[in-house]
Amino acid sequence: MYKQKKSRVRLLHQYYKYTGFYSFIWENSKKALVPLAVIVGILLYINYYVMSIDKMLVYATQNFSDISIFSLFLVSESILGLLPPDIFIAWTKNTSSPLLYLSILAALSYLGGVISYYKGRTLLLIPKINDYLEGKMTKHIRNMQKWGGFLIAVGALLPLPFAIACLAAGMIKFPQKHFFLFASLRIFRFVIYGYVIYAALS
Structure with a gap:
């Protein structure tokens, strides 16, 4: 039984390797790091030359x-x-109940993914929008057809476009039960990033 399970894992590994799943993750992770680095750079500049990030977050908490x-x-x-x-996660650090607010953010992010999923399923019913989206998202749709749940899981956990993965899942009518399961990994992203950002702002 163990050997059979191990064989299945190896087959999956070969499939994802041959279909370019690993290279896709690597390339998109590198692309995601560029805007992330820009955002961090801007925040650092503001922190040292305009207003401290901590004061900005306090200002946002008090005025919005x-x-x-x-x-x-x-x-x-x-x-x-x-x-x-990440900006919103940092904001929760200065609220009255950081962990509660972080939990709300995680739930809202998950809900946002669900909305994108159903948006993908619904928009297919409108021919013009369907044709437009299929043209714009051909690559994402093909990737979703090849990798399915793993692509949703990667979008949920890594700094990749989670909403786009959910939209593509809806467009190919990815099974709802499996979608909800894979998309729920989004919550772990907020747990991990929350810990890191809270530690950095302490």
Whole structure:
């Protein structure tokens, strides 16, 4: 039984290797690091020459309602992940209940992925939008057809476009039960990044 399981793992490894899954992850991770480095650079510049990040976060906490920030985050996570989640994670550090707020962010991010998934399924019913999206997302759709749940899991855990992976999953009608399972890994991303960012801001 153990040998059979090991053989299956090897077959999966060979499949993902031959279909370019590992190189896809590596290339997209490198691409994701560039804008991330730019954002970090801008934040460091602001921190040292304009206003400390800590003061900025306190300012945001004092001048914007929690609901408005959470709403902005949900919209971002539902529309291709326009804003880096890390900024919002840093914001929770200066709230009255950091862990509660971080948990809410994780839940909203997961919800944003679910919205993108159903958006993908629904938009297929509109011919013009379907044709437009299929043209724009041909590569993502093909990758989702090849790698399915693993691509969703990678999008959930790594700094890759989670919303796009969810949208593509919806467009190919990836099984809902499996989608919910793989997408739930998004919560672990917030646990890990929350720990790192909280430690950096301490």
